[in-house]
Structures are given as C-alpha cells and as structure tokens.
C-alpha cells in the first residue's frame with residue numbers, strides 16, 4: 001500500500017515496452033496488462049531503483065513527523081496509531097499487521113508507551129524495530145521524554161542514524177535534513193525556556209490530566225503539583241479527587257488534554273474558580289499537525305494560564 005507511487009511509475013515504464021503487441025487488440029487488454037503489471041509491482045517489486053522509498057512506520061504521529069523531517073523525499077512515513085487515540089491503551093487492529101510486516105523500519109517510543117502496538121510491531125516486523133528512548137535519561141519509567149525539546153533532538157539523531165544504517169546511500173540527505181531540523185528544535189527549546197521563565201516563579205506549578213509532563217517540567221523549570229489520572233486508563237478515586245481539590249487551591253490554571261475525558265478535573269476546577277486550559281502530550285489537536293506546533297501550543301497555553309509574556 002505504501003509503495004503505490006513507485007509501483008505506478010514502474011508499471012507505466014514497463015507498459016510502454018511490453019504493450020506494443022497488444023495495441024491492435026484494443027484498449028481492454030491494454031488495461032489488463034497495466035493492472036497486472038501494477039499488481040505484480042505492488043506485490044513485491046524488489047528491483048532496486050531510485051524511486052524506491054524507505055518505508056517508515058512510527059508509533060505516534062509526533063515521531064512520524066520527526067521521521068518525515070529526517071527522511072525527506074527518500075522516505076514514505078506513516079503513523080501506526082490513529083490521530084486522537086489514547087496511545088497508552090490503544091489496540092492496533094489486525095488489519096495493520098500487513099503494514100507492519102511491509103515496513104523497512106519501525107520507530108517506537110518504548111517504555112511501554114505504545115504497549116500493545118509495540119508488541120505487534122516486534123512480532124511482525126521484517127525490518128528493525130527501534131525504541132527511541134533507548135539509552136536516554138529516564139525519570140521513574142515515565143515514557144514522555146519528547147516533551148523536552150532537548151530530548152526530542154536525541155530522538156531525531158537516533159532516527160537519522162537508524163535511517164542511515166538501513167539506507168547508507170541516503171547518508172548525506174539524512175545528515176543535511178537532520179541538521180536543519182535539529183537547528184529548528186534548538187531554537188524551539190531556547191524560545192520555550194525564555195518564554196516559560198517569564199511566568200512568575202510562584203505560579204510555575206502544573207496540574208495536568210495524565211502524568212506526561214515530568215520532562216517538560218524538569219527542562220523548563222515548572223513543578224508538577226498534581227496529576228488527575230495517576231496511571232493510563234485509570235479513573236481517579238474519591239481520595240484522588242480530594243487531593244486534587246487541595247492541590248488546585250491557589251494555582252492560576254489547570255490543564256486538561258484533548259484525548260482524555262477531563263470531566264473530573266473540570267468539576268473540581270470550577271468549584272475552586274480555576275480556569276482550565278489544554279496541554280498536548282501524546283496526540284495532536286485541530287490546528288496542530290507537527291511536533292514543533294505541539295510544543296508551541298503548549299508554551300502558549302502555559303503562559304496564558306499561568307501568566308507571563
């Protein structure tokens with residue numbers, strides 16, 4: 001499926017060579033030949049050609065975006081998990097197993113972020129399956145390292161190195177693409193650091209829906225004071241809600257995440273007269289379709305909610 005473009009081009013080229021004897025027999029046999037060639041190519045055209053892109057799968061759209069930035073024209077990149085899913089609990093349907101088997105390389109976050117999808121990838125992959133958090137500094141097993149732009153840069157370097165491993169001819173392309181993108185991430189990181197530092201120190205406190213922001217908090221000088229759902233897929237207990245209510249007292253804003261039902265957080269916040277804004281973690285939202293946009297969205301929501309310039 002991912003190979004349709006390449007197959008189409010090969011099919012077209014071959015048709016001009018092989019179709020001459022059929023010309024006088026009319027248009028229908030010609031179409032049959034074209035279709036047969038296209039199907040044969042799509043089924044496994046292993047002839048090397050410069051139109052054969054590296055087929056990349058990444059668990060989250062966020063990592064797919066990073067891989068697209070590095071892979072450029074040499075890679076066809078898709079995300080395994082659909083937009084807006086709760087990635088912690090999402091179960092990959094059996095219909096995606098064929099895509100997994102066809103991919104040349106698969107990028108996962110690891111640390112059980114995409115537990116079931118990761119298992120399917122490891123079981124069915126024909127190429128390498130790379131965990132992007134491998135060898136990075138992990139806090140308490142928390143998987144959300146990419147929400148620190150400095151650590152996101154480490155993901156990008158790993159993607160560059162692994163793409164180069166499976167496609168050495170692309171080395172200079174991957175290096176140039178990664179260098180440009182890493183520069184963009186460095187500017188983003190500095191901008192976030194500078195902007196979030198304008199929030200008054202006493203208000204640099206985070207109440208979020210799920211426990212996704214430890215790395216962001218550590219990098220940009222915020223303190224996590226409460227998390228509504230301590231574990232993925234878990235509903236807060238009455239005691240959790242009591243503790244949440246205490247924690248919210250005096251914070252300027254709390255943050256929900258669009259992929260989760262935040263009714264409890266909204267209720268407690270309303271009781272305390274605290275405004276509720278959004279932070280993005282594992283998934284995009286309307287108007288946000290890249291990692292850099294996601295981080296800028298978060299920066300703006302933090303400043304809007306907690307004060308700052």
Ligand SMILES: [Zn+2]
Pocket residue numbers: 088144210211212281282
């Ligand atoms: Zn998460």
